[in-house]
Amino acid sequence: MMGLKQDALAYQLGDDWNQQKVSLLEQKETIEVDILKQVSGILKVPVEAFENFDEEQAVNIISNTFNDQSNGYNYYPNFHFNPLDKMVELYERMLQQQKEMIDRLEKLIEKK
Template sequence: MEEKEVVIKNNRVNHGRNIRRTRENKGIGQTELAELVHLSQPTVSRYEMTRSIDKDMLLRFAQALKVPVEYLETLEEDAQTIVFQNNTITNTDNGTVASGAAVIEDLTQSPVINPIDKMVELYERLLKEEKDKVAALEKRVSELEKKYEGK
């Protein structure tokens, strides 16, 4: 692995974590990525733990992951949500665009998942399951009472 000193202007950018995050979001394993960039899996693992990576190597990873190299170079560690649309990357926190190659669709039309709604949905599903269990137990108790009343 080449060790070139790369100066990152923004100390919240970590190239290796950006590669790993992008790879995981796309459902690609390290072995598969290693094949795409013609490196060994342990070498890819070391790159994913490296804070700053030279531009040529970032370009190889960006091409393999099908994202603009600027994305891997500039994505900050605390970025919340990234939307890939038409090879354009938008950080939905502040609307910054890493590559202006295509028109960004209106993000307000994207489905928004409210965590509270998900919690309510889960609670209601669990509550229904509990009610079904209670009803089944009450039915079984009733059957057993009828069975033993006759004796």
């Protein structure tokens, strides 16, 4: 999910979770609201994005964006964002996740 490994998501969901349980969660048609809210918070994606997700529409958007051959050539989309800004955003998000992981590890060490 969103580049987050199942083990990492399981860790963030709590002690009752493991990689297998997250894998089963990903296969479910419906997910309990409290779990959905937890996952939403971890992934920093609004709950509505999950609730309103339409797989067919997502596949069509991806397909149309990257496979438009109306001119006989592969179409390379003209993105309306600065790639450097996205890299900085990704880096900042990774730093924040690392800080959160360190905090969790420190709390676990303190418990022992």
